[in-house]
Amino acid sequence: MSLLEIHGLTASVGDKPILRGINLTVNAGETHAAMGPNGSGKSTLAQVLAGNPAYEVTGGSITYKGQDLLEMDPEVRAQAGIFLAFQYPVEIPGVSNAYFLRAAYNEVRKARGEGEVDPLEFADIMEEKLALVDMDPGMLQRSVNTGFSGGEKKRNEILQLAVLEPSLAILDETDSGLDIDALRTVADGVNKLRDRNRSFVVVTHYQRLLNYIVPDFVHVLAGGRIVKSGGKELALALEEKGYDWLTEGEPVGVNA
Amino acid sequence: MSSSIESLITKEYAAGFVTDVESDTLPPGLSEDVVRAISEKKEEPEWMLEWRLKAFRRWQSMPEPHWPNVKYEPIDYQGISYYSAPKKKKSLTSLDEVDPEVLRTYERLGIPLNEQKMLSGVAVDAIFDSVSVGTTMREELTKVGVIFMSLGEAVREYPELVRKYLGSVVPYSDNFFAALNSAVFSDGSFVYVPKGVRCPMELSTYFRINAADTGQFERTLVVADEGAYVSYLEGCTAPKRSTNQLHAAVVELVALPGATVKYSTVQNWYAGDKEGRGGIYNFVTKRGKAFANSKISWTQVETGSAITWKYPSVILQGDNSVGEFYSVAVVNNRQQADTGTKMIHIGKNTRSNIVSKGISAGEGNNSYRGRVQVLPKASGARNYTQCDSMLVGNRCGAHTFPYIEVANNTAIVEHEASTSKIGEDQIFYLKQRGLSAEQAVSMIVSGFCKEVFKELPMEFALEAQQLLGITLEGSVG
Ligand SMILES: Nc1ncnc2c1ncn2[C@@H]1O[C@H](COP(=O)(O)OP(=O)(O)O)[C@@H](O)[C@H]1O
Numbered sequence: 001m002s003l004l005e006i007h008g009l010t011a012s013v014g015d016k017p018i019l020r021g022i023n024l025t026v027n028a029g030e031t032h033a034a035m036g037p038n039g040s041g042k043s044t045l046a047q048v049l050a051g052n053p054a055y056e057v058t059g060g061s062i063t064y065k066g067q068d069l070l071e072m073d074p075e076v077r078a079q080a081g082i083f084l085a086f087q088y089p090v091e092i093p094g095v096s097n098a099y100f101l102r103a104a105y106n107e108v109r110k111a112r113g114e115g116e117v118d119p120l121e122f123a124d125i126m127e128e129k130l131a132l133v134d135m136d137p138g139m140l141q142r143s144v145n146t147g148f149s150g151g152e153k154k155r156n157e158i159l160q161l162a163v164l165e166p167s168l169a170i171l172d173e174t175d176s177g178l179d180i181d182a183l184r185t186v187a188d189g190v191n192k193l194r195d196r197n198r199s200f201v202v203v204t205h206y207q208r209l210l211n212y213i214v215p216d217f218v219h220v221l222a223g224g225r226i227v228k229s230g231g232k233e234l235a236l237a238l239e240e241k242g243y244d245w246l247t248e249g250e251p252v253g254v255n256a
Numbered sequence: 257m258s259s260s261i262e263s264l265i266t267k268e269y270a271a272g273f274v275t276d277v278e279s280d281t282l283p284p285g286l287s288e289d290v291v292r293a294i295s296e297k298k299e300e301p302e303w304m305l306e307w308r309l310k311a312f313r314r315w316q317s318m319p320e321p322h323w324p325n326v327k328y329e330p331i332d333y334q335g336i337s338y339y340s341a342p343k344k345k346k347s348l349t350s351l352d353e354v355d356p357e358v359l360r361t362y363e364r365l366g367i368p369l370n371e372q373k374m375l376s377g378v379a380v381d382a383i384f385d386s387v388s389v390g391t392t393m394r395e396e397l398t399k400v401g402v403i404f405m406s407l408g409e410a411v412r413e414y415p416e417l418v419r420k421y422l423g424s425v426v427p428y429s430d431n432f433f434a435a436l437n438s439a440v441f442s443d444g445s446f447v448y449v450p451k452g453v454r455c456p457m458e459l460s461t462y463f464r465i466n467a468a469d470t471g472q473f474e475r476t477l478v479v480a481d482e483g484a485y486v487s488y489l490e491g492c493t494a495p496k497r498s499t500n501q502l503h504a505a506v507v508e509l510v511a512l513p514g515a516t517v518k519y520s521t522v523q524n525w526y527a528g529d530k531e532g533r534g535g536i537y538n539f540v541t542k543r544g545k546a547f548a549n550s551k552i553s554w555t556q557v558e559t560g561s562a563i564t565w566k567y568p569s570v571i572l573q574g575d576n577s578v579g580e581f582y583s584v585a586v587v588n589n590r591q592q593a594d595t596g597t598k599m600i601h602i603g604k605n606t607r608s609n610i611v612s613k614g615i616s617a618g619e620g621n622n623s624y625r626g627r628v629q630v631l632p633k634a635s636g637a638r639n640y641t642q643c644d645s646m647l648v649g650n651r652c653g654a655h656t657f658p659y660i661e662v663a664n665n666t667a668i669v670e671h672e673a674s675t676s677k678i679g680e681d682q683i684f685y686l687k688q689r690g691l692s693a694e695q696a697v698s699m700i701v702s703g704f705c706k707e708v709f710k711e712l713p714m715e716f717a718l719e720a721q722q723l724l725g726i727t728l729e730g731s732v733g
C-alpha cells in the first residue's frame with residue numbers, strides 16, 4: 001500500500017480554480033520533487049495536503065496511510081505524521097520556540113500513544129536536533145520565527161521536522177532565502193532524516209536544491225496539473241531548457 | 257477569511273456553584289439605618305460609623321457616572337442587600353470554627369484554607385460574601401511584625417493605624433462607587449508591613465460572592481512603611497446567577513519612602529452567559545500613593561465579570577517614585593471592559609510604565625482608558641505607555657482612550673499602541689504542528705500577554721494562563 005495516493009485532485013481559492021486534476025502516488029521512503037514555474041500551484045498542493053481551510057478541495061481524493069485524508073482536521077493530519085515546512089513560516093510573538101516545539105512534540109507523541117516529555121527531557125532531545133541543522137541553542141529561547149531572518153526561519157522549519165519525525169514531510173521552497181552554505185547544512189539535515197519509512201515531497205522552483213537532496217522522482221506542475229514526471233535527470237533538463245518546452249500550449253500559471 | 261473563528265460554544269464556568277450555608281443577611285435596601293446596622297454588626301468604634309455616615313450622605317448627592325464605554329441596565333440600589341455573612345459563633349479564633357461548607361467551597365476553588373495544605377509561602381485571607389472567614393499563616397507573619405488580617409478586625413485592634421490611612425488615598429468623596437463603598441464596606445483585608453521589613457511571603461486575599469442579590473463592597477488597605485516590601489495578590493470568583501450582582505470595591509495602597517508594593521489581581525468573577533444574562537458588575541476604585549523613592553506596581557489579569565470598570569492608579573507624590581501598571585483584560589461573548597490606569601506625576605524624576613494588553617473575542621468590547629498627568633513641579637518625569645489590542649473574530653471591539661496632560665517641559669511621555677487580529681495563518685501554522693484550535697489560540701494569546709504574565713508570581717502566572725484559555729474557549733471553531 002502506498003503512503004499517499006492523490007487522484008484527480010482539484011482545488012480552488014475563493015472561486016478561482018487552482019489545482020485542475022493532480023494524480024500522484026508516494027510510497028514509503030521515496031523522495032519526490034515537485035517543480036514548476038511560479039503560480040503553477042505547488043504551494044497550493046502543499047497547503048491542501050496539510051489541510052489549510054483557505055483552500056477548498058472541489059474534487060478528487062487523497063488517501064494517506066489508507067485513510068481519507070480530506071476527512072481529517074489539520075491537527076489530526078499533523079498527529080498522523082504529515083509535516084509541512086512552510087514557504088512563509090508564521091511568526092508567533094511572545095511564544096518561545098522551545099515551549100512551542102515541546103507542545104507540538106507532546107501532541108504528536110500523545111497521538112502515537114507515547115507519554116509526554118517534561119522540559120528537562122526535552123532539552124536533551126533538542127541538543128541532538130539542533131546539531132542536525134547546526135542551529136544555535138539560543139534560538140530556542142526566541143519567539144517562534146519572530147524577527148528571524150529568512151534563512152533562520154527555513155532552518156527553524158527543518159528543526160521542527162527533525163523533532164516531529166513525520167512519515168510524510170512536504171518542504172515548500174525550503175531553499176529560497178538560503179545562501180549556499182545554509183542550503184548545504186539544511187540539505188544535509190534533511191538527508192540525515194531520510195529513511196525507508198519517511199517520504200518527502202520537495203517543492204522547489206530551482207533545481208539547485210536537488211543537487212543536495214537528490215530525489216527519486218521529479219514532477220513538473222503547470223497550470224495546476226502535473227505535466228511531466230520522470231527521474232532526477234528531469235530536473236537537470238529543466239535547468240537547461242527552462243519550463244517552456246513542457247508547457248507549450250498550456251497556461252503556465254493559472255492566472256495566464 | 258475567519259469563518260472558522262466564528263462559531264462559539266461557551267465553556268462552563270467552573271467556579272459557578274452555590275454553597276448552601278446559613279447566613280445572616282440584611283434585607284435589601286440602603287439608608288442611614290442600614291449603614292448603622294452594618295457598623296453595629298461589625299462592633300465598630302464611633303469614628304468609623306461617623307466616617308461611613310459622611311460617605312453615605314455624600315453618596316446620596318452624587319450622580320452615577322456614565323462616561324465609561326460600557327452599557328448596562330440601571331442598577332436598583334434599593335434592591336441590593338448590603339450585608340451577608342455565613343452564620344458563625346461569636347468570633348472566630350481559628351479556622352476550625354469556620355462552617356465546614358465554606359471551607360469546602362474554598363477547597364473546590366482550589367484554595368485550601370487548612371494551613372497544612374497551604375501553598376508554602378502564601379498567606380491567605382478568605383472573604384466569603386461580606387466577611388473574612390479566616391486568615392492563614394498569621395503567626396509566622398506576626399513574628400516579623402507584619403499585620404495581615406481582615407479590615408474589620410483591624411478597625412478594632414489597630415484603630416490608630418487604620419484611622420490614619422483609611423481614605424488617605426481614595427477619600428470617601430472620590431467618586432460615586434467609592435462613596436458607596438465607604439458607606440457600606442463590609443470587610444476586606446488590612447496589611448501593614450513595618451519599617452525595613454521584607455514581607456517573607458506572598459499575601460493573598462480570595463474573594464468569593466455566594467449569596468444572591470447581595471453586593472460585595474470590600475475594602476483593602478495595604479501600608480508599606482519606610483523601606484518595606486510586600487507582594488499582594490487577590491483572586492475572585494462568584495456563582496453563576498441570571499441576575500447581575502454589583503461588586504464595588506476600593507483598594508488603597510500606601511508606599512512610604514523607599515517602600516515597594518506589588519499588587520496583583522486575577523479576576524475571574526462570573527461573566528454572564530453567552531447572551532449576556534447575569535454576571536458581575538465589577539466597578540472598582542484602586543489607587544496607590546507613592547512617597548519618595550518608593551514603587552507601586554499593579555498587575556492585573558481580568559478575565560471575568562460582565563462589566564469591568566477599573567483604573568488602578570498611582571499618585572507619584574514623592575521624588576523618584578515609580579508607578580507601574582501591567583494589565584491583561586480579556587472579553588468574550590457579551591463581556592465589556594473599560595479599564596486602564598492613571599499615573600499622576602507630582603514629584604521630581606518620577607517614572608511610570610504602562611503595559612496594557614486587551615483581548616476581545618466573541619462580541620466582547622474592550623476599552624483601554626489611561627491618563628498620564630505631569631504636574632508643573634514634576635521635572636524629569638518619564639512615562640512610557642504601550643497599549644496593544646488583539647481581536648479574535650469579527651464581531652468584537654477594541655478601543656483606546658489615552659489622555660496625556662503635561663505641564664512640565666522636561667517631561668518625556670511616550671505612547672505606543674497597536675491593534676492586531678489573531679491570524680488564521682497563525683492558527684493554521686500551529687494546527688499543522690499538531691495543536692488543537694483552542695491550544696493554538698491560547699498559545700498565541702499567552703504570547704501576546706507575556707510581558708504582563710512575567711510580572712505575576714509563578715503559580716499565579718500559570719493560573720492566569722489557564723484562565724485565559726478557559727475564557728477564550730469556544731472563541732474559535
Ligand atoms: N490564498 C490565495 N488567495 C488567492 N490566490 C491564491 C492564493 N494562494 C494561491 N493563489 C493563486 O493560486 C495560484 C497558484 O499559487 P501557488 O500554489 O502559490 O503557486 P506556486 O507555489 O507554484 O508558485 C497563483 O495564481 C496564486 O496567485
Ligand SMILES: [Mg+2]
Binds near residue numbers: 042172173
Ligand atoms: Mg509557492
